[in-house]
Amino acid sequence: MSDDGGLLNVMLRGGDPATAAGWEDHPPRMGFFTDTSVCIGCKACEVACKEWNGVPEDGLDWTGMSHDNSGGLGADTWRHVAFIEQRAPIGSHQSNFQREDDSFRWLMSSDVCKHCTHAACLDVCPTGAIFRTEFGTVVVQADVCNGCGYCVPACPYGVLDKREDDGRIFKCTLCYDRLEVGQEPACAKACPTDSIQFGELEGLRERAGGRVQQLHEAGVTEARLYGHDASNGVGGDGAFFLLLDEPEVYGLPPDPVVTTRDLPAMWRRVGVAAGAMLAGAVASFVASAGR
Amino acid sequence: MSPRRDHPGASYYGKPVINPPVWEEREIAGYLFLGGLAGSSSILAAGADLTGRHRLARRSRLCASGAIGLSLLALIKDLGRPLRFINMLRTFKITSPMSVGTWIVSAYASMNFAATGSELTGVLPLVGRAAGVGAGLTGAGVATYTAALIADTAVPAWHEGYREMPFLFAGSASSAGAGFGLVAAPLAENAPAQRMAVAGAVVELAAEQLLERRLGMVAETMHEGTAGRRLRAAKALTALGAVGAATLGRRNRLAAAASGAALVAGSALTRFGIFAAGMTSARDPKYTVEPQRRRLEQSGAAQVPA
Numbered sequence: 001m002s003d004d005g006g007l008l009n010v011m012l013r014g015g016d017p018a019t020a021a022g023w024e025d026h027p028p029r030m031g032f033f034t035d036t037s038v039c040i041g042c043k044a045c046e047v048a049c050k051e052w053n054g055v056p057e058d059g060l061d062w063t064g065m066s067h068d069n070s071g072g073l074g075a076d077t078w079r080h081v082a083f084i085e086q087r088a089p090i091g092s093h094q095s096n097f098q099r100e101d102d103s104f105r106w107l108m109s110s111d112v113c114k115h116c117t118h119a120a121c122l123d124v125c126p127t128g129a130i131f132r133t134e135f136g137t138v139v140v141q142a143d144v145c146n147g148c149g150y151c152v153p154a155c156p157y158g159v160l161d162k163r164e165d166d167g168r169i170f171k172c173t174l175c176y177d178r179l180e181v182g183q184e185p186a187c188a189k190a191c192p193t194d195s196i197q198f199g200e201l202e203g204l205r206e207r208a209g210g211r212v213q214q215l216h217e218a219g220v221t222e223a224r225l226y227g228h229d230a231s232n233g234v235g236g237d238g239a240f241f242l243l244l245d246e247p248e249v250y251g252l253p254p255d256p257v258v259t260t261r262d263l264p265a266m267w268r269r270v271g272v273a274a275g276a277m278l279a280g281a282v283a284s285f286v287a288s289a290g291r
Numbered sequence: 292m293s294p295r296r297d298h299p300g301a302s303y304y305g306k307p308v309i310n311p312p313v314w315e316e317r318e319i320a321g322y323l324f325l326g327g328l329a330g331s332s333s334i335l336a337a338g339a340d341l342t343g344r345h346r347l348a349r350r351s352r353l354c355a356s357g358a359i360g361l362s363l364l365a366l367i368k369d370l371g372r373p374l375r376f377i378n379m380l381r382t383f384k385i386t387s388p389m390s391v392g393t394w395i396v397s398a399y400a401s402m403n404f405a406a407t408g409s410e411l412t413g414v415l416p417l418v419g420r421a422a423g424v425g426a427g428l429t430g431a432g433v434a435t436y437t438a439a440l441i442a443d444t445a446v447p448a449w450h451e452g453y454r455e456m457p458f459l460f461a462g463s464a465s466s467a468g469a470g471f472g473l474v475a476a477p478l479a480e481n482a483p484a485q486r487m488a489v490a491g492a493v494v495e496l497a498a499e500q501l502l503e504r505r506l507g508m509v510a511e512t513m514h515e516g517t518a519g520r521r522l523r524a525a526k527a528l529t530a531l532g533a534v535g536a537a538t539l540g541r542r543n544r545l546a547a548a549a550s551g552a553a554l555v556a557g558s559a560l561t562r563f564g565i566f567a568a569g570m571t572s573a574r575d576p577k578y579t580v581e582p583q584r585r586r587l588e589q590s591g592a593a594q595v596p597a
Contacts, residue, residue, distance in 0.1 A: 065304045072306055082303060124443060126390035127378040146378045147371015149313040150389050153444040153573060158310040167371025248580045251303030255583035259443050259450055260386055266439040266453045267385075273438070273457035274431035277465055278334065280490050281427075281483075284469075285338045288482035291541075 017117050021132035029136035030179060032188065032196060032239035033204040034110055035211060037223060039195040041067060041108035045079040048190035052175065053078065072251060073111055074161035078172040079187050080111045082250050109250050110196060113159045113172035114227055115238030118258040121151035121160055136238060137174040145169055156234065156256035201238060208242060226252065233257030302576040309445045311573035318369040320566035322362045323437050324467070324559045327460060329358035330434030331468025333403055337427030338483060340420060347484065349410055350475035351468070352423065356407040359400045388439040395436055399429040434464035441569065447509045447579055448572035452502045459498035465491025466529060467558035473536060473551025478544055485540040488554055492533035495561065496526060509578050512568040521564035529557035
């Protein structure tokens with residue numbers, strides 16, 4: 001039986017993940033609320049993350065994807081700012097650039113590890129390198145990881161990846177070291193518009209609900225929360241978002257599900273298939289008796 | 292007012308939603324095949340040993356040891372930090388098919404190597420025979436757990452097929468191990484291999500049909516490109532090998548060997564085809580987004596506040 005909460009997380013739907021992982025007397029669950037409606041695409045989060053965590057450069061490439069030149073989350077990109085250019089009006093807002101016949105809006109969103117309640121990466125990690133912290137976050141221990149790569153395709157959000165020249169897997173730690181000394185994560189600290197808000201998850205969810213209502217009243221009816229719901233396929237995300245379009249427009253899955261939800265059914269079928277294989281072999285020998 | 296979609300197919304510049312597996316095809320698809328070949332060869336070897344078919348037993352056991360030995364090398368080589376392979380053994384997690392598989396394969400490989408060593412040296416024959424039976428029993432686990440290994444990911448073509456994949460792998464492994472038995476054993480000893488080969492091939496082909504039906508639009512990844520070519524060739528070879536084994540497998544040594552070789556090749560192509568289909572389904576965001584979007588619409592939870 002594992003002691004990192006993987007199994008318990010699968011079995012105990014809902015509830016506090018740190019408690020489920022065996023932490024006693026732990027601090028409240030901490031997380032991010034990223035309000036993309038006030039993101040200005042400055043990438044201060046990407047830079048602060050790299051500086052604080054010593055994350056190597058992720059390729060000096062021009063991607064042709066608007067102002068995005070880091071492409072997506074990976075081993076060397078723990079915060080990724082997406083840029084989406086659309087021929088669409090910006091709610092009821094009138095900008096100097098906007099004409100009736102030529103409306104334009106620029107969506108920007110800083111993506112990050114979701115620190116899922118039911119984290120597939122943690123469940124499938126065969127070495128126990130990935131564990132649940134007392135803050136309810138999910139962290140890869142670099143001194144244990146052997147680079148098997150199982151967590152990479154297990155993550156429904158495409159967060160983890162292998163650092164090729166190192167061989168191990170890396171991702172956002174929600175600045176575990178800073179949390180332990182009462183500091184907020186580097187990205188939230190650096191965000192100049194408070195698009196990235198850090199705090200107790202409960203409080204963030206309440207605040208986000210209020211913000212959506214405020215935007216709806218202001219005529220931005222396309223505003224919606226993503227990942228806040230504890231009944232979603234990953235039991236609720238520790239890092240959730242306010243988006244202005246469908247999740248897939250930002251490169252996010254519309255209905256992610258923790259793959260280990262179906263693992264009990266998989267094991268049952270593996271058991272039946274293995275039994276059938278043995279039974280088939282026995283039958284082959286019995287039918288061949290004397291031949 | 293609802294904003295217009297300016298990204299066709301609603302993706303982020305066509306980038307994948309999930310990060311595709313970082314596993315090397317030669318090592319990991321190769322292991323899916325070799326693990327199956329090893330596991331079912333051990334089952335055949337144990338049965339042959341207990342029923343006095345000594346040449347079939349010895350050759351299948353050697354095949355199993357060779358295949359699992361190569362598998363271990365491939366699995367360790369594919370790690371980002373090969374010297375840390377031992378970290379696999381610092382815990383046991385039922386939620387991780389790779390962890391469960393590590394322990395099954397470790398137990399299996401030890402017993403199989405012990406049985407092979409005893410077979411070759413004549414030392415401790417009773418212990419060797421018991422180890423051979425143990426290898427046969429755990430061999431069924433080695434051949435099938437790999438279905439859960441790949442299905443327990445967010446890769447659409449693998450995860451959505453989790454119901455059929457264990458049977459597909461069991462059938463494919465059986466036809467590979469029995470196919471090798473037909474290549475290696477004389478006509479006088481190959482009757483069980485012949486039956487196992489035909490049964491395995493039938494299960495493999497049937498499970499693959501069911502899998503394709505289950506996958507819906509994601510089944511495209513099994514029909515197109517590299518995966519499509521491999522899986523079409525696999526089906527043809529498996530069908531040909533099964534018919535050959537059923538009709539001539541007990542009459543003609545050469546025909547039995549050719550049928551067996553076709554089955555082994557068919558099994559290998561099946562695994563490499565499934566691997567390639569998974570990679571395609573991971574790289575193209577539509578295979579992640581469209582089934583999820585449909586699921587949301589069916590559950591009535593489609594939200595767009597308008």
